[in-house]
Amino acid sequence: MRRTSMVAGLVVAGTCVAGPALAVDASEVSRKLSFSEEDATAGLDVGAGLGGFTGDLGDETGVGGLFNITANAQPWKYIGVEVGYEGQNIPIDDARVLGGNNIFRNNGTFMGQLGPIVDHKWHPFVGLGVGLSYLHVSSGAEDVYNNDWQTEVPLAAGIEYRLGHLSAGVRATYRIVGGEGLFEVPGTTDDAKGSLFNGNVTVGGRF
Template structure:
């Protein structure tokens, strides 16, 4: 029992020391890159862009526009987080259904972002997160296309430029997709597979 208590004490002490060291390192990094405490302010952004499916799903669908709204926060000089909604209309280009059909994608995503805010202006970053989408196929595409829930693992990279409390940026997001039963590969009963790639521009502000 004493050994366990001693080990727990050593671990706790190690965690405290490591935590203090990390905080000091983060502060030093923040000073070196011109990070300011006001960068911790939360904010909102809106984004527009284009994108679509890859792989087998790309063969029967097209490129569609998207719109998103996100809440954002910079938790430290290097780490940020955002959570939000993204809506996208993806056209269907499939000989098995009549023209003019589409898929509405309604998505919620939680994304962690890693990257420095340089001189309080330039913010390059990479991101990793989790997302869930509901795919709502137009009635004219049934029964070839179904409504479906789709899990997503987004991988993002981009850069923001800040002017005071306002910012603008560009990014690309590649989403690994799971659980898709949206449609089948033509001539087979196999589910069509693919990922999702979107590119967009962003404008927003911190308050």
């Protein structure tokens, strides 16, 4: 009985000590996550990176460089939107095609973002959107590869740091693609399937 009373007393004492500390921590977290007028910004980013196809599409192609330009806005506390263009040059690594040929990808994407503005500087986020790409193959690959329209569902994750009106960030984007008619799997008449994975860094301004 005495031991139970001692334990109960320690729990009560610990709660009394920890209570104010938890209140301070909660207050600090709330302050860092508070949304102000300065967070409700619009901006423009430019980026560069690398990436390529996965699955059957990736078996016959390589990793290619990309660049993008994106207009974005954060009109709500945890929700932002962006619309952008991305261009990418993906090398073809296929025994049926002479070396030096490429797939030129031109993409437009609209994406919604979800994530807080922490301490008015850090912006971790995840994103979901829709996109459409036109894939244009170089002339040396036209006997095996086709120009193709490709629908995309991009899933993104990244983090951005804001310093005044400037910003810099990194992100990774996995794109579920559909409507592939780019080329057939070697030795079959099946259209090659796969997805697209890209990573890039961005710099930009906020207004």
